[in-house]
Amino acid sequence: MRDDYALRAFRAIAGHGSFTRAAAALDVTASALSQTLRQLETQLGTRLLHRTTRRVGLTEAGHELLQRITPALKELDAAMDALRQHGDRPAGLLRLTVPDVVATTLLDPLLGEFMARWPDVRLDIHVDNGLSDLIADGFDAGIRLGERLQRDMVAVPVGGPMRSVVVGSPGYFARHGRPKQPRELEAHDCVNFRQVSSRALYRWEFAHRSGPRKGQWFEIAVNGRLTVNSIPLAVRAAIEGAGLATVLEPFAREALADGRLESVLDDWLPPFDGFYLYYPSRFQVPPKLRVFIDFLRERGAAAHATAPVPERRLSGSASGRRPTRGRNPSSPAPRPARDGPARSRSR
Numbered sequence: 001m002r003d004d005y006a007l008r009a010f011r012a013i014a015g016h017g018s019f020t021r022a023a024a025a026l027d028v029t030a031s032a033l034s035q036t037l038r039q040l041e042t043q044l045g046t047r048l049l050h051r052t053t054r055r056v057g058l059t060e061a062g063h064e065l066l067q068r069i070t071p072a073l074k075e076l077d078a079a080m081d082a083l084r085q086h087g088d089r090p091a092g093l094l095r096l097t098v099p100d101v102v103a104t105t106l107l108d109p110l111l112g113e114f115m116a117r118w119p120d121v122r123l124d125i126h127v128d129n130g131l132s133d134l135i136a137d138g139f140d141a142g143i144r145l146g147e148r149l150q151r152d153m154v155a156v157p158v159g160g161p162m163r164s165v166v167v168g169s170p171g172y173f174a175r176h177g178r179p180k181q182p183r184e185l186e187a188h189d190c191v192n193f194r195q196v197s198s199r200a201l202y203r204w205e206f207a208h209r210s211g212p213r214k215g216q217w218f219e220i221a222v223n224g225r226l227t228v229n230s231i232p233l234a235v236r237a238a239i240e241g242a243g244l245a246t247v248l249e250p251f252a253r254e255a256l257a258d259g260r261l262e263s264v265l266d267d268w269l270p271p272f273d274g275f276y277l278y279y280p281s282r283f284q285v286p287p288k289l290r291v292f293i294d295f296l297r298e299r300g301a302a303a304h305a306t307a308p309v310p311e312r313r314l315s316g317s318a319s320g321r322r323p324t325r326g327r328n329p330s331s332p333a334p335r336p337a338r339d340g341p342a343r344s345r346s347r
Contacts, residue, residue, distance in 0.1 A: 004076065006040040007069050009033055010048060014066050015138070017056055074138070078286060090287040091120035097132040097142040098125060100231060102275055105250040106143070106159050106296075114295050121288045130196045134280060140289050141279040153278040158296040162274035164205070167235070167252045167261040168244045178264050179244075182206045182220050189243035190222035194229045201227070204246050206268040215270070235261075 012022040013033065023030040041048055048062035058066060080092075098107065103125065115123065126132070126139070134142055134153075143158065166185075179185055185204070193202040203219035224243050228234050231251050238245040238252075239260045245252075255261040277293060279285065285293075 004073070006036050006043075008073060009036045010040060010062075011066065011069060011073060013037060013049065013056060014058055014062065019056065070136070070138075074135075078284075089120065090118050090291045092286070092288050093122045093124055094141075094288045094292060095124045095139045096126065097128055097134070097137070097139045099129045099144065100127060101248050101250055102143045102159070103127045106275065110295070110299055114292065117295070118288075118291055121291070134278075140286070141277055141292075143275050143277050145273075145275060152281050154281045155276040155278045156293055156297065157274070158277050159275045161271040163249050163271040164246055164269050165249045165252055165256070165263045166204070166244055166246045166265045166269070167238050167256065167263050169239055169241045169260065170262055172238075172241045172243065173262060173264075175241075182218075182265060182268055185220060185222050185244070188222075190224040191234045191237050191243045191245040192222065192224050192227040193231070193234060193246075194227055196229060206265065207270050209267045209270075 009022070009026065012026055013019060016022040016025060019030045019033055019037075023033045026033065037049065044061075044065075046061045047059050048065060050057040050059055107125065111123070115121070131144075132139060132142060134140075145162075166179075176188060179188060182204070190204075194200070195202050201221070203221050205217055205219055207217050208214050222244075226237055226242055228237070231247055234245040235247060235251050235255065237243065239255055244264075249256075252261055252263075256263060277296060279289065
């Protein structure tokens with residue numbers, strides 16, 4: 001039995017918490033995977049997993065082994081990828097974690113072109129609106145709003161600035177009127193959004209448009225009969241007249257264009273720094289990731305007619321400030337990390 005295969009099999013079982021799901025990911029049968037794990041435990045002389053009919057959990061020895069082999073296997077994968085690439089030829093598996101809005105508005109129109117240009121690169125894209133640990137979860141890179149990045153990451157801006165919108169249907173506005181300032185939302189039925197990571201209700205965010213606090217962001221807790229944790233569902237509810245919703249503009253773009261939705265409070269919602277591709281600063285960038293970064297920056301620069309912004313290294317808390325481009329006194333201040341529908345997913 002190849003030791004590296006057995007260790008990879010153990011890592012997959014631990015990561016998925018299930019023999020069935022791990023077997024599907026490895027393209028083997030669950031019984032074969034179980035036999036591999038038993039052989040590994042016999043070889044090591046200790047039990048690595050607690051098995052029940054409902055779940056699989058790690059023993060103390062299993063936890064220790066997983067912590068030790070995860071970075072080693074990642075380094076082994078990187079070394080093998082480098083050999084396969086014969087120097088600088090991009091090849092191998094590139095694993096990415098992205099939120100819904102990035103998958104649908106940024107990657108979807110570009111994937112065909114990228115894969116045609118780099119036929120030896122395989123993509124594994126995990127769409128997840130929560131926060132992922134790149135190293136622990138085995139990802140090469142992720143894309144999130146800058147304010148939600150992990151510490152000690154190199155961040156590359158992709159996709160250009162973003163903005164949020166507050167939207168409602170023409171029928172809703174005919175019945176309830178249009179709010180002229182954010183505080184008037186208290187009198188409206190709003191679609192609340194439950195954040196994926198924290199489970200808290202998202203507080204709608206706006207920036208003062210004039211006066212000494214111009215550009216400073218503030219939050220409002222809204223009221224409504226409907227709470228969701230799906231941004232497309234919030235947009236659908238707004239289209240059906242169930243209330244007002246706040247989302248990143250790409251989610252509502254089509255409905256705004258065809259008149260099913262109308263926006264309000266636009267002056268209170270200036271653009272802010274958009275999405276960043278990020279990866280661990282301590283890892284050498286493999287060619288497969290380098291060409292993906294260059295491709296996104298190339299397409300983003302063409303779309304927004306701006307020069308690419310240099311990569312930057314982040315430090316400090318992941319819940320601190322997001323990286324920003326040049327900012328003037330009237331620009332919105334950076335916001336704390338959150339995973340609501342308007343400023344994230346995000347994220």
